[in-house]
Amino acid sequence: MPAHITIGAISPRIQYLADGTQQVFAYPFPIFTSADLEVRQDEALLASGFTIAGAGDPAGGTVTFDVAPILGARITLRRRMPIQRVTDFQESGALRAASINDELDYQIAAIQQVADDAGRALSLPPGDPRAELVLPPVAQRAGKVVGFDNGGGLALMSTASTGALSAADVTYLAQRANSVARSVESRLSDTISVKDFGAVGNGTTDDRAAIQAAFDSAAAGGKILIPEGSYLILATVTLPAAADLEMRGRLVYGGSVNEPALVIGAPGQSARYRRYHGLRVERSALSNWSNEASVGIRHYNALNCNPIEILLADRFTIGYQMIAENAGVGVNTVYLGRLSDNKIGLDLRSQSAVGGYVNQNTFIGGAVNSGGNPLSGRYGVRFSRSAGAYSGHNNNIFLGTNFELGGAPSWAPSTAYAVGQLVRNDGGRIYQCVGAGVSAASGGPTGTGLAIIDGTVLWDFVLASLDTIPVLVEVDATTNRFIGIRSEGNGPTFARHTGSVSSQLYDIAFGWNDIEQVIDPSEALPSSVLRRQNRNLVRDLAQRLVWSVPDIRAEATRYSSTQTYVAGMAILGTGQTRLERQLILSRAYSGLTLRRQHVEVSNGRALGRSVDTREAKRFLMHYALDGQAAAGRQVIVCFDQDDRIITAGTPVRADKPLVYSSSYRGWYQSSGDSADPLYFELAPEVKSAFVGVIQVGAGANPRLRSMTLFTLDPVAAGSFPGYGEDDALDLPLAAALPNGGSYEQGARLFNATPAAGGRSGWVCLTAGTFGTLSSVTASTTNGSPTVTVNNASALEPGQWIAIAGAVTAARIERISGTTLTLSANATATVSSAATSFVAPVFAEWGDLVLQSAVTYNPPAIGSGGSVITTVTVTGAALGDYADASFSLDVGFVILSAHVTAANTVSVTFTNLGGTTADLASGTLRVRVRKQ
Numbered sequence: 001m002p003a004h005i006t007i008g009a010i011s012p013r014i015q016y017l018a019d020g021t022q023q024v025f026a027y028p029f030p031i032f033t034s035a036d037l038e039v040r041q042d043e044a045l046l047a048s049g050f051t052i053a054g055a056g057d058p059a060g061g062t063v064t065f066d067v068a069p070i071l072g073a074r075i076t077l078r079r080r081m082p083i084q085r086v087t088d089f090q091e092s093g094a095l096r097a098a099s100i101n102d103e104l105d106y107q108i109a110a111i112q113q114v115a116d117d118a119g120r121a122l123s124l125p126p127g128d129p130r131a132e133l134v135l136p137p138v139a140q141r142a143g144k145v146v147g148f149d150n151g152g153g154l155a156l157m158s159t160a161s162t163g164a165l166s167a168a169d170v171t172y173l174a175q176r177a178n179s180v181a182r183s184v185e186s187r188l189s190d191t192i193s194v195k196d197f198g199a200v201g202n203g204t205t206d207d208r209a210a211i212q213a214a215f216d217s218a219a220a221g222g223k224i225l226i227p228e229g230s231y232l233i234l235a236t237v238t239l240p241a242a243a244d245l246e247m248r249g250r251l252v253y254g255g256s257v258n259e260p261a262l263v264i265g266a267p268g269q270s271a272r273y274r275r276y277h278g279l280r281v282e283r284s285a286l287s288n289w290s291n292e293a294s295v296g297i298r299h300y301n302a303l304n305c306n307p308i309e310i311l312l313a314d315r316f317t318i319g320y321q322m323i324a325e326n327a328g329v330g331v332n333t334v335y336l337g338r339l340s341d342n343k344i345g346l347d348l349r350s351q352s353a354v355g356g357y358v359n360q361n362t363f364i365g366g367a368v369n370s371g372g373n374p375l376s377g378r379y380g381v382r383f384s385r386s387a388g389a390y391s392g393h394n395n396n397i398f399l400g401t402n403f404e405l406g407g408a409p410s411w412a413p414s415t416a417y418a419v420g421q422l423v424r425n426d427g428g429r430i431y432q433c434v435g436a437g438v439s440a441a442s443g444g445p446t447g448t449g450l451a452i453i454d455g456t457v458l459w460d461f462v463l464a465s466l467d468t469i470p471v472l473v474e475v476d477a478t479t480n481r482f483i484g485i486r487s488e489g490n491g492p493t494f495a496r497h498t499g500s501v502s503s504q505l506y507d508i509a510f511g512w513n514d515i516e517q518v519i520d521p522s523e524a525l526p527s528s529v530l531r532r533q534n535r536n537l538v539r540d541l542a543q544r545l546v547w548s549v550p551d552i553r554a555e556a557t558r559y560s561s562t563q564t565y566v567a568g569m570a571i572l573g574t575g576q577t578r579l580e581r582q583l584i585l586s587r588a589y590s591g592l593t594l595r596r597q598h599v600e601v602s603n604g605r606a607l608g609r610s611v612d613t614r615e616a617k618r619f620l621m622h623y624a625l626d627g628q629a630a631a632g633r634q635v636i637v638c639f640d641q642d643d644r645i646i647t648a649g650t651p652v653r654a655d656k657p658l659v660y661s662s663s664y665r666g667w668y669q670s671s672g673d674s675a676d677p678l679y680f681e682l683a684p685e686v687k688s689a690f691v692g693v694i695q696v697g698a699g700a701n702p703r704l705r706s707m708t709l710f711t712l713d714p715v716a717a718g719s720f721p722g723y724g725e726d727d728a729l730d731l732p733l734a735a736a737l738p739n740g741g742s743y744e745q746g747a748r749l750f751n752a753t754p755a756a757g758g759r760s761g762w763v764c765l766t767a768g769t770f771g772t773l774s775s776v777t778a779s780t781t782n783g784s785p786t787v788t789v790n791n792a793s794a795l796e797p798g799q800w801i802a803i804a805g806a807v808t809a810a811r812i813e814r815i816s817g818t819t820l821t822l823s824a825n826a827t828a829t830v831s832s833a834a835t836s837f838v839a840p841v842f843a844e845w846g847d848l849v850l851q852s853a854v855t856y857n858p859p860a861i862g863s864g865g866s867v868i869t870t871v872t873v874t875g876a877a878l879g880d881y882a883d884a885s886f887s888l889d890v891g892f893v894i895l896s897a898h899v900t901a902a903n904t905v906s907v908t909f910t911n912l913g914g915t916t917a918d919l920a921s922g923t924l925r926v927r928v929r930k931q
Helices: 097-119 184-188 208-216 533-541
Strands: 013-017 024-027 037-041 044-046 050-053 061-065 074-079 145-148 154-157 191-193 202-206 222-226 230-233 237-239 243-247 250-253 262-264 276-283 295-300 308-314 318-324 333-340 344-350 362-364 367-369 378-385 397-399 402-404 422-425 429-435 452-454 457-463 468-473 481-487 495-497 505-511 529-532 544-549 556-558 564-566 570-572 592-594 599-601 606-612 618-625 633-639 652-654 658-661 666-669 678-682 688-694 703-711 748-751 761-766 777-780 786-789 800-803 807-816 819-822 830-837 841-845 849-856 866-872 881-886 893-901 904-911 922-929
Touching: 013 024, 024 074, 037 050, 074 097, 208 222, 208 230, 208 237, 262 276, 276 295, 295 308, 308 318, 318 333, 333 344, 468 481, 544 606, 564 592, 570 688, 599 606, 606 703, 618 688, 633 678, 652 658, 652 666, 688 703, 849 866, 866 922, 881 904, 904 922
Parallel strands: 191 222, 202 230, 222 243, 230 250, 237 262, 243 276, 250 276, 262 295, 276 308, 295 318, 308 333, 318 344, 333 362, 333 367, 344 378, 362 397, 367 402, 378 468, 397 481, 402 481, 468 495, 481 505, 505 529
Antiparallel strands: 013 074, 024 061, 037 044, 037 074, 050 061, 145 154, 422 429, 429 457, 452 457, 544 703, 556 564, 570 606, 592 599, 599 703, 606 688, 618 678, 618 703, 633 666, 633 688, 652 678, 658 666, 748 761, 761 841, 777 786, 777 830, 786 819, 800 807, 800 830, 807 819, 849 922, 866 904, 881 893, 881 922, 893 904
16 A cells, blocks of 8 residues: 555545546545546546556546547546455554554545445435335336335336336326326326227228227227328227217228228217217228118217318218217217218218207318219218108208219210210210210210210210219208308209208309209209309399389380380480480380380390499399390490590499490490399499490390399499489580580580570580691591591590591590590591591570560450550560460450561450450460570
8 A cells, every 4th residue: 555645525536528628637536546546438437548647645636648538528537446454453463553544544435435326326315204215025026117105115016018117007297287196097098099909000900909999998988099090990890979089090991891981879879079080981992882881980879069070981882971860960060071982972861760850960161072983873962861760850051062973974065085984965864985086066965875976976875864963852851051062063953852841052152054953843842942152142242222123014105106115214225426324315215115014125225224323333233034035235334423424444344244335335245145144343433324235236126024233332322214303403504605625416505594585505416526626637547437646635535526538527435545436437548637626516495485564455346356466575586486365354355476576476366256345454464485
């Protein structure tokens, strides 16, 4: 042993974190020899690569590495020496102090080493009442796990045969306030995974037994989890009515018999308040649809379940079947995914007289489609029952479900067909292509023979009909609603009712035109409704009535031998040049023929009514015909705030194509005659509009029965017949003959200061525009209504211009850049011709009544005699109408008046009596009406 050292109260262990450059590390405790120092880098014990200095030095020493430890390495230096006695004192021998000190130093060092080891071991705190933790014998602790009981004492916990720890012996405590400890087994049993029972989910192993075992374990309640994967089952699995189910994987039925893949619940048991998430079931091979026992999911007596998620049910005879048997199906919320290639996508079935109701369920979404077994009928939703069972399914709601049942598609013209393809034609008959080719432009296969020629295609008749019906109701049902439905690629019948059905609503948000009827013609209670929103959504929304003439014939009377008057309506004529609303519309016009039940419109006329559009802008117009499928077209004439026709821009938009006509001065339906409702929207500048039905070209004369206009806007628009009631509210007044502006033929100006002898106003005899036009030249092409000018800045629609050598007078209909569209065609081709305004021609007009009164005492007038007197009436002229009256009883004396000279009216008193008449003095009044 080296020279005496002193063991101080210091830990025999020190650690460093290397910086990558440091090579020398100190140890502050003494060691007796270099072998007493243990050197570790991280957890590795090092035997070389370093030098130890300072052995025997009470202050410790250093360890010098040959190479600096890497950055971040943990260097541990500790004293590790054998626990042994290094001295032996002889009997009666000398006790040297150095020997004793050495022995004591060694023992203290050993004690420090033991204390360091004990300090790094598990131990009981000083205040713990237990004095020991003793393990049981080997036989008792074999296959056990050491733990602690509720009192903190040592305890052995059981394991399964595999050596795994039993969840029943492990306590779980949620890290939340006020949580209560329970076993891990209790916590895990909240959800029972089928994999806990041996299910594999690889798609090839038969997992039926494992899944059924898991299901059985939840007979008294619980939630079954089917994790991700494909779980092959070769026979039915049945989930107890008391259990919830969550599928993240799917069940694949690979059995060879017709049976349900998944059954939930049982007859007479209510699956009440349960939850079913992500249910997915499919058949490995397509069923031939011959047996209704082939069911994807059969669900008994679901009540108040939310949610029921059916994400997938494919290739069975029945995809998803809800059965009410002695308990009922009701008040469930069912989320549908894909129900594909099933003969019946969803079956709502009653199987008992009592408790067999299927009521008040809500089905959301889903795609019910089918492409399999193309020669077999198929149905989207079926309401059914067994013999004698409850019949009265009601108030079930389907929201946004898509039905695309496939089957044989409709025959198409000029289409290439391959051998084996099927089509539906000739009243629903099914034909199969037996000779490839291209079909004819029309017609298609007909009849029931073989090798039917169609263009270059040959067809064989195979079936008289094929049902592809979204809804089949075989029970006595009422008020079931299908809302926002998509129906695409189905047959001509959307719903078939074979029971006593009433008040069904089928609201088709999107559907092709092959949906022709709501139900089969055999319907006993025709109170159900099919509504196609893609055609009639606007009609459904337009509920605010603007005006309606329910019986046009009842309002029509003969105005003259050639004219007809329809009360409350106006008539629009073609070829008008006048643009003001009150002048282009008339109450009586030719071109209308009165029939017994309708008014026939012909000769390019339009019958309609005007509407105030200052606030309401969106309208739906509908008219009904007498015995005609389609005749006439809607026409809209737009007016601005001054009641002038708007011809520029696009003042009206509609759900059918419209075209502007300069003859009608309005926009009419250009896609052909059609009595379908027209939805249209007017631009902000349109303040009023005439809306009516017009006969166009060679089309049939419309036989009008009724006409109605609705608005979609919250403000109900006012309406007026057209020419008449409000014309005096905004009279064009003038104090003298106008000298500015543009005027159409027939335009009238009213005298702002009428006086006796004056005129009522002025009338435009020839349309034109006041003013001069300088430095504007135009180029035209013979027979064309368009011209090009060098500068259009001084021009505007409505003005009348003349083009030297080509156009004598024409109205500017539209301006696009420097191109003008005129109301008349050019009569010659000219280039850079002088252009000028055409001045209008006005004349005075009026019907003012001129009056005068004088005191007059006629002389005695013998029988048959007469006397004449004159009265001055300023403004009277030859040809004016005149009459006279006397303030006294004239007996058999008659008065006649005539304008005999300017400002002079002669009044003749003639006695038609048998005796002389001698009238007293009285007042003679004369009235002249200007011609």
